[in-house]
Amino acid sequence: MARGFRLSSELIAGVVVGAVIGWGFDRLLSTSPWGLIVFFLLGFVAGVVNVIRSAGVSPERTGR
Amino acid sequence: MIDPIHQFNIDKIFTIGHIGNQEIAFTNSSAYMFVSVALISLLMIGGVAGRQLVPGRFQSMAELSYEFVANTIRSNAGSEGMKFFPLVFSLFMFIMVSNMIGIIPYTFTVSSHIIVTVSLALLVFFTVLVYGFYKNGLKFFKLFVPSGVPIYILPLVVVIEIISFLSRPVSHSVRLFANMLAGHITLKVFASFVTMLGAFGFVGWVGAILPLGLTVALTALELLVAFLQAYVFTILTCIYINDAIHPGH
Numbered sequence: 001m002a003r004g005f006r007l008s009s010e011l012i013a014g015v016v017v018g019a020v021i022g023w024g025f026d027r028l029l030s031t032s033p034w035g036l037i038v039f040f041l042l043g044f045v046a047g048v049v050n051v052i053r054s055a056g057v058s059p060e061r062t063g064r
Numbered sequence: 065m066i067d068p069i070h071q072f073n074i075d076k077i078f079t080i081g082h083i084g085n086q087e088i089a090f091t092n093s094s095a096y097m098f099v100s101v102a103l104i105s106l107l108m109i110g111g112v113a114g115r116q117l118v119p120g121r122f123q124s125m126a127e128l129s130y131e132f133v134a135n136t137i138r139s140n141a142g143s144e145g146m147k148f149f150p151l152v153f154s155l156f157m158f159i160m161v162s163n164m165i166g167i168i169p170y171t172f173t174v175s176s177h178i179i180v181t182v183s184l185a186l187l188v189f190f191t192v193l194v195y196g197f198y199k200n201g202l203k204f205f206k207l208f209v210p211s212g213v214p215i216y217i218l219p220l221v222v223v224i225e226i227i228s229f230l231s232r233p234v235s236h237s238v239r240l241f242a243n244m245l246a247g248h249i250t251l252k253v254f255a256s257f258v259t260m261l262g263a264f265g266f267v268g269w270v271g272a273i274l275p276l277g278l279t280v281a282l283t284a285l286e287l288l289v290a291f292l293q294a295y296v297f298t299i300l301t302c303i304y305i306n307d308a309i310h311p312g313h
Contacts, residue, residue, distance in 0.1 A: 005239055005242055005243050005246075006239055006296065009234075009235045009238045009239045009242060010231075010235045012234075012235070012238070013231040013232075013234035013235030013238060014227060014228060014231045014235075016231070016234060017227055017230045017231040017234055018227050018231075021227065021230070039227075042220075042223055042224055042227055043227055043231075045224050045227075046224045046225075046227035046228040046231060047231070049224060049225075049228050050228055050231060050235065
């Protein structure tokens, strides 16, 4: 359960942060909805990168 | 009567003062934080008071916890990371002791509230940022530019790396909070099955043995989770501090 929580929280954190950045970007520059769309997808990518790193699939990139 | 969320209630004990219109109160959460700090101080000060060459029980507990955290820092952030030993050790001991206190029935688990874990994670995050810029200057930005990436996809990778970096405090805090919250709710739900089945008379009491046994087993699991989450929080802190000391992959 601990491992599952670890990986899922990594993915969710990436998506949430991406969505928040996109939303803030839209509010500041009134580019709605493009900022949200782009940063949401980038957030997904960042989340997947996080998951791969914390799962230790590519050990040379885990930052150790 | 049966309310698995009730254990997370914040109760005001007394009011300290006001900032603007916001009341600043001493709550049961603050009380349990003080209890954990008092227990840690008792262990560490009491443990090293004797200063025996052959440590007694108390002293070896204090020495074991020191060795444990020191080894974690050395293996994850190198010996340069030992500068941050006071921070990492305080974080580890605070989270572990407050989680352990939370296992005892009728107590309050400090880290089951996201505001507590977020403030701990942001403390680490800003320590990494401030120290990273202080130590490396603008070279700290190398953290976002992995080497060996073709120039035409570099902007995309940099944006992804920045989002990944910003998501660290979120996942760092949510992990600890969600584990403690979910574990304690599960424990309470299984415990409430015992009383619910007990309402059916004798057959119910016999059937209640199963959830009772599960509750005991889950308590043992929670003990493991309490330690493990403190350890995971510490390891991640070390990895992030390592990034501040040596940016660039």
